[in-house]
Amino acid sequence: xNILIDINHPVDVNYFxxxxxxxxNKGHRIIITYRLRGKLxxxxxxxxxxxxxxxxxxxxxxxxxxxxxxxxxxxxxxxxHKKNMVDLSVCFGPTNAISSWLNKIPYLAFEDDFEYKIxxxxxxxxxxxxxxxxxxxxxxxxxxxxxxxxxxAYLHPNYFTPTIEELKNxxxxxxxxxxxxxxxxxxxxYKKEDNxxxxxxxxxKKLGLKILLSLEDEKMKNYFKDECIILDEPxxxxxxxxxxxxxxxxxxxxxxxxxxxxxxxxxxxGSRDMAVNKELIDIGGMFKENTIEKILNRINYLSKNxxxxxIEKLVKYKIMNEWDDPTKVILKHINxxxx
Numbered sequence: 001x002n003i004l005i006d007i008n009h010p011v012d013v014n015y016f017x018x019x020x021x022x023x024x025n026k027g028h029r030i031i032i033t034y035r036l037r038g039k040l041x042x043x044x045x046x047x048x049x050x051x052x053x054x055x056x057x058x059x060x061x062x063x064x065x066x067x068x069x070x071x072x073x074x075x076x077x078x079x080x081h082k083k084n085m086v087d088l089s090v091c092f093g094p095t096n097a098i099s100s101w102l103n104k105i106p107y108l109a110f111e112d113d114f115e116y117k118i119x120x121x122x123x124x125x126x127x128x129x130x131x132x133x134x135x136x137x138x139x140x141x142x143x144x145x146x147x148x149x150x151x152x153a154y155l156h157p158n159y160f161t162p163t164i165e166e167l168k169n170x171x172x173x174x175x176x177x178x179x180x181x182x183x184x185x186x187x188x189x190y191k192k193e194d195n196x197x198x199x200x201x202x203x204x205k206k207l208g209l210k211i212l213l214s215l216e217d218e219k220m221k222n223y224f225k226d227e228c229i230i231l232d233e234p235x236x237x238x239x240x241x242x243x244x245x246x247x248x249x250x251x252x253x254x255x256x257x258x259x260x261x262x263x264x265x266x267x268x269x270g271s272r273d274m275a276v277n278k279e280l281i282d283i284g285g286m287f288k289e290n291t292i293e294k295i296l297n298r299i300n301y302l303s304k305n306x307x308x309x310x311i312e313k314l315v316k317y318k319i320m321n322e323w324d325d326p327t328k329v330i331l332k333h334i335n336x337x338x339x
Contacts, residue, residue: 001087002085007035015151047234071098075099090107091109094126100126131146149257149280172241181248200249251270260280268289
């Protein structure tokens with residue numbers, strides 16, 4: 001069976017990685033396509049290079065440019081599907097939804113972002129199945145739910161075991177540094193994310209902690225290079241670096257959730273209120289702070305109080321007893337269409 005997996009965000013690479021490799025091992029032909037955006041090209045070639053990923057289209061920053069680019073990309077896929085004899089199309093969101101529908105190819109749209117309404121309903125209209133965490137309380141005939149969070153597709157203990165070896169490459173000691181993720185403001189989701197500034201970084205350094213910085217926008221390197229260890233991504237084992245941080249600060253919601261699921265206390269500085277974040281906030285793993293003053297207060301609190309053991313215990317319980325393994329969810333839905 002020819003299965004197309006279309007990738008549009010760096011987190012999608014890890015989300016589909018384990019499922020893609022298992023399907024390939026079972027004899028299916030896996031076709032990986034992606035849209036050029038930030039560091040996605042280097043990440044996808046690092047993680048999924050054996051599938052010879054194919055670049056189709058690129059990311060734009062303005063609303064109308066995004067719409068035009070998406071329609072053009074769907075037009076390319078209209079012919080790409082036929083040329084590659086695609087039997088099943090899989091992606092996160094609506095990336096080639098219209099072309100799949102026109103070509104009468106089953107389209108599985110995975111989702112966790114109901115708050116971003118236009119892509120959500122775009123996917124839902126054309127998807128054969130729209131698959132999302134049960135936190136999203138939308139009921140429609142083509143919607144299928146699972147328990148938990150999408151990040152467990154690669155952070156579940158079935159697939160990931162942390163190691164301190166990666167820390168040696170940065171001269172870091174466990175729990176003596178802070179992991180910071182700063183997203184670029186090119187996405188409509190993150191236009192207001194400007195709270196991770198130099199004031200926050202200087203206050204962390206006063207506490208005697210090193211700073212490991214993940215930058216989506218490489219043009220910001222010169223602004224932070226004297227204060228932080230800046231990651232040259234893709235990193236061999238970025239999740240171990242997050243696991244052994246004292247705490248994480250992230251303006252991006254995906255990395256904030258990843259940190260929590262690793263048991264690391266996390267300050268989420270983004271402005272978005274997302275249903276999938278609520279349980280992590282409720283158990284005290286994620287702290288949503290959106291002003292400099294609140295961020296600094298939370299940093300001071302986490303530097304003096306050890307919340308890790310409690311968070312690790314709660315997350316482990318939920319993984320073992322309440323949350324699904326999303327990779328198994330992906331495979332289950334794909335296997336329903338296997339010929």
